[in-house]
Structures are given as C-alpha cells and as structure tokens.
Amino acid sequence: YWTWDVGAANQLRVLFSEYIKNFEGKKCRGIVDSFSYLLRVNKFDEMVDLFETIQLTIKKYGGVYFFLVVEGMHEEKIVSTINHMADGVIQFKINERGSKIERYMKILKLKRTIYSSRLIPYRIADMGIELETTERIL
Structure with a gap:
C-alpha cells in the first residue's frame, strides 16, 4: 500500500x-x-x-x-x-532620481566564474536587457 x-x-x-x-x-x-x-x-x-x-x-x-x-x-x-x-544569484535594483529611472544589477554569486561584484547599469531594450558598461564583467 x-x-x-x-x-x-x-x-x-x-x-x-x-x-x-x-x-x-x-x-x-x-x-x-x-x-x-x-x-x-x-x-x-x-x-x-x-x-x-x-x-x-x-x-x-x-x-x-x-x-x-x-x-x-x-x-x-x-x-x-x-x-x-x-548556481548563480543576480540582484536587480531600480532607483528613481527625479524623473529618471536608473537600473542596476549586481552579481552576488556565479559558480565556476570570476565576476565583478560592482553595480552594473543596464537598460531594458526591445531585444532584452542591455548592459551599459564598456568594462568586462565576467
């Protein structure tokens, strides 16, 4: 049973x-x-x-x-x-500054990878998320 x-x-x-x-x-x-x-x-x-x-x-x-x-x-x-x-944790933050919206992401954990722990600015575009940085993050 x-x-x-x-x-x-x-x-x-x-x-x-x-x-x-x-x-x-x-x-x-x-x-x-x-x-x-x-x-x-x-x-x-x-x-x-x-x-x-x-x-x-x-x-x-x-x-x-x-x-x-x-x-x-x-x-x-x-x-x-x-x-x-x-295996990975990514935190998304949104700040309002006046009439502007600032979006940031921060990688808190990414297994088997060396990554930047700083805030990474991004924007939402037609094809998805676009990172607004010229610096390598992974």
Missing part, C-alpha cells in the same frame, strides 16, 4: 522533468516567474525538493533556468537557503 502526493509542487516536479527531456543536448532556457508565488502557496521543504529536482534535471539535460524571487517578500532563512542552492 502506498500513496502519492499530487500537490502542486509534485505536479510541477513531474511536469518539468518530463518536459525538459525534449530539449536534451539543445541550448534552452526558461524562467520560473515567480518562484516567490510558489514559495508563498506551498510548504518550503516541498519547494526545496522541487528546486533540487529541477537543478538535477537541468544538469542532466542541459540549459539555463532563472527563478525570480521578489526581494523583501520572504524570511531571511528562506532567501539564504535558495541563494545557497543556486
């Missing part, structure tokens, strides 16, 4: 594992928007299991995936755990 948890986290785990197999050997990327929502509506330990499963699946089949976490929404322990588990 056994039971299987069919909760949202477990359904996502199975769905993602099956879906990513289609991209084996191909360059693929994805965004989980927003991981904060999943953390809010599910148990934290279930989300840690989901994150670990997704990490292992990505390492097996390839690709790059981003998990968006809203700053200030979660307890420090949760944020620290996620940051520890992640």
Whole structure:
C-alpha cells in the first residue's frame, strides 16, 4: 500500500522533468516567474525538493533556468537557503532620481566564474536587457 502526493509542487516536479527531456543536448532556457508565488502557496521543504529536482534535471539535460524571487517578500532563512542552492544569484535594483529611472544589477554569486561584484547599469531594450558598461564583467 502506498500513496502519492499530487500537490502542486509534485505536479510541477513531474511536469518539468518530463518536459525538459525534449530539449536534451539543445541550448534552452526558461524562467520560473515567480518562484516567490510558489514559495508563498506551498510548504518550503516541498519547494526545496522541487528546486533540487529541477537543478538535477537541468544538469542532466542541459540549459539555463532563472527563478525570480521578489526581494523583501520572504524570511531571511528562506532567501539564504535558495541563494545557497543556486548556481548563480543576480540582484536587480531600480532607483528613481527625479524623473529618471536608473537600473542596476549586481552579481552576488556565479559558480565556476570570476565576476565583478560592482553595480552594473543596464537598460531594458526591445531585444532584452542591455548592459551599459564598456568594462568586462565576467
């Protein structure tokens, strides 16, 4: 006799594992928007299991995936755990100066890479994010 948890986290785990197999050997990327929502509506330990499963699946089949976490929404322990588990952590900041908006990103962690820890200005363009620097950051 056994039971299987069919909760949202477990359904996502199975769905993602099956879906990513289609991209084996191909360059693929994805965004989980927003991981904060999943953390809010599910148990934290279930989300840690989901994150670990997704990490292992990505390492097996390839690709790059981003998990968006809203700053200030979660307890420090949760944020620290996620940051520890992640291969990379990039923080985005927006400052308003008068009528101008200044956008910055800062690489907090990037596994197996030497990177700059300074604020990097960026702008949002038609094709995505454009870095506004002439200096090498990686």
